[in-house]
Amino acid sequence: MKPIVPSELEQFLFGEFSHLILKSNSPETIDRLREHFRHQGLIILRELVFRDQEQQTWLLFSFDQPGLNTLVLELIELGLAEEIAGIEAKST
DSSP states (O other): OOOOOGGGGGGGGGGEOOOOOOOOOOOTHHHHHHHHHHTTTOOEEEEEEEEEOOOOOEEHHHHESSSOOHHHHHHHHTTTTSSEEEOOOOOO
């Protein structure tokens, strides 16, 4: 089974942050995501755009807060990503 998230992104997943990883091939998606995060009062601590070996575009956003489940559901409902994963490493 192929992993959902490219292994190359693992080096950027630090335990002091929660991470949101999305696959999107739409150029305007990153701007829509930034606007959504701003509207929700979320501060992006780190942002990375990555292209994997299959030339798929992945976005990595790191936040200094726990509880990304609601955010993941919102983004799915809004159709802002083809594939999405949230990694809740931040516990408090």
